[in-house]
Amino acid sequence: MDKSAYPYHGGRLRWHSSLAKLTFWSFVFIATTTTSSSSRFHSDPSRRSLRTSSWGGPAWEKKVQTSARIRSRNGFSVLVTGAAGFVGTHVSAALKRRGDGVLGLDNFNDYYDPTLKRARQELLERSGVFIVEGDINDAALLKKLFQVVPFTHVMHLAAQAGVRYAMQNPSSYVHSNVAGFVSLLEVCKEATSQPAIVWASSSSVYGLNTKVPFSEKDKTDQPASLYAATKKAGEEIAHTYNHIYGLSLTGLRFFTVYGPWGRPDMAYFFFTKDILNGKSIPIFEGENHGTVARDFTYIDDIVKGCLGALDTAQKSTGSGGKKKGPAQLRVFNLGNTSPVPVTNLVTILERILKVKAKRNVMKLPRNGDVQFTHANISLAHRELGYKPTTDLQAGLKKFVRWYLNYYSAAGKKADAR
Numbered sequence: 001m002d003k004s005a006y007p008y009h010g011g012r013l014r015w016h017s018s019l020a021k022l023t024f025w026s027f028v029f030i031a032t033t034t035t036s037s038s039s040r041f042h043s044d045p046s047r048r049s050l051r052t053s054s055w056g057g058p059a060w061e062k063k064v065q066t067s068a069r070i071r072s073r074n075g076f077s078v079l080v081t082g083a084a085g086f087v088g089t090h091v092s093a094a095l096k097r098r099g100d101g102v103l104g105l106d107n108f109n110d111y112y113d114p115t116l117k118r119a120r121q122e123l124l125e126r127s128g129v130f131i132v133e134g135d136i137n138d139a140a141l142l143k144k145l146f147q148v149v150p151f152t153h154v155m156h157l158a159a160q161a162g163v164r165y166a167m168q169n170p171s172s173y174v175h176s177n178v179a180g181f182v183s184l185l186e187v188c189k190e191a192t193s194q195p196a197i198v199w200a201s202s203s204s205v206y207g208l209n210t211k212v213p214f215s216e217k218d219k220t221d222q223p224a225s226l227y228a229a230t231k232k233a234g235e236e237i238a239h240t241y242n243h244i245y246g247l248s249l250t251g252l253r254f255f256t257v258y259g260p261w262g263r264p265d266m267a268y269f270f271f272t273k274d275i276l277n278g279k280s281i282p283i284f285e286g287e288n289h290g291t292v293a294r295d296f297t298y299i300d301d302i303v304k305g306c307l308g309a310l311d312t313a314q315k316s317t318g319s320g321g322k323k324k325g326p327a328q329l330r331v332f333n334l335g336n337t338s339p340v341p342v343t344n345l346v347t348i349l350e351r352i353l354k355v356k357a358k359r360n361v362m363k364l365p366r367n368g369d370v371q372f373t374h375a376n377i378s379l380a381h382r383e384l385g386y387k388p389t390t391d392l393q394a395g396l397k398k399f400v401r402w403y404l405n406y407y408s409a410a411g412k413k414a415d416a417r
């Protein structure tokens with residue numbers, strides 16, 4: 001790959017209001033709360049543990065309605081699945097802030113430290129977003145939610161993420177990314193007023209493709225991981241529900257999203273933890289010392305892309321399971337279009353943390369990783385007004401600031417993996 005494909009920008013610092021607000025509430029949270037763990041557990045073969053809690057009743061319905069109530073002219077009423085997740089939390093907060101009604105749904109599984117998800121939930125609750133605790137495979141719960149609120153939009157972010165974990169727990173990917181998506185679409189399609197749906201696909205659908213930058217027009221028939229295969233399956237499933245039932249569907253191919261309140265299973269996150277703890281970090285390289293690189297994309301840019309997708313989504317055309325006309329079907333890359341080698345990511349972290357990393361360079365394992373990603377974002381720019389503005393250096397600075405505050409102020413251990 002051409003070295004010129006890895007440009008760096010200077011450290012432009014941009015303090016986005018959503019982040020400022022989230023960070024503020026993080027301090028409030030850390031200072032005042034402990035995590036509640038009153039929910040029951042039940043066994044599910046596809047999850048290491050899955051919390052459930054009872055739902056229903058007049059008080060619960062009122063909470064749901066209040067959270068989903070639109071507070072601005074021409075606002076939306078949005079069901080955000082995966083609201084306690086990294087992207088879900090940021091998107092929910094941004095929607096709420098601009099006056100949309102937002103109801104969260106999350107199963108709070110323990111793929112990574114659920115304390116972090118509870119902390120995000122606490123943040124959202126303080127800004128008026130209620131998260132219903134439940135699984136997207138629970139059709140009765142979904143139906144109930146649609147009975148209580150006529151959602152105009154669904155932002156579907158609930159998923160089993162992580163490329164390498166798919167080899168350890170394949171069924172969790174089928175459970176969430178395939179069965180769960182179908183379960184959600186079944187309920188959406190039956191709604192009297194079908195919502196428009198925006199959902200998270202992944203850059204990983206480009207798999208072993210070698211032509212860069214990746215364009216939405218490229219074939220995506222070589223997934224390198226089961227995770228990628230389930231996201232690709234999601235895109236095909238979206239086509240089917242659009243074709244048969246008239247659901248308006250927009251898939252967003254996220255490129256390695258990072259930032260404050262991020263996922264502890266991701267490399268930038270556990271590298272930070274391990275560098276600070278003096279532990280060696282495994283840095284992957286390709287054949288013949290080939291560069292491994294990612295088009296790391298900052299969370300605030302992704303949030304803007306998500307809002308742009310919701311704002312430009314056309315109405316679904318069907319009702320009660322019947323299609324009345326053709327509906328919108330879209331897919332967009334949301335990347336930074338500026339790939340950075342993983343070794344450079346580590347150098348940036350060393351500079352910000354002022355600690356030298358113990359680098360353990362090793363061959364890219366054959367466990368689902370691809371060697372590089374690079375997004376062509378011209379379609380998203382044209383249709384959604386998407387224009388990322390945060391480079392990796394500036395974004396990592398913000399991440400590290402959050403990380404140090406979160407874990408030191410809360411006295412929490414960074415239980416990254």
Ligand SMILES: O=C(O)[C@H]1O[C@H](OP(=O)(O)OP(=O)(O)OC[C@H]2O[C@@H](n3ccc(=O)[nH]c3=O)[C@H](O)[C@@H]2O)[C@H](O)[C@@H](O)[C@H]1O
Pocket residue numbers: 161162163201202203204254255256257265266267268282283284292293294342369371
């Ligand atoms: O764009 C996506 O759709 C996906 O992005 C993310 O996957 P990836 O891009 O693989 O991110 P991440 O694991 O942070 O590895 C980053 C880099 O570090 C390298 N890497 C990783 C681990 C390690 O031990 N060493 C290493 O060098 C590794 O080779 C890679 O080059 C999401 O996790 C995934 O859920 C999905 O959303």
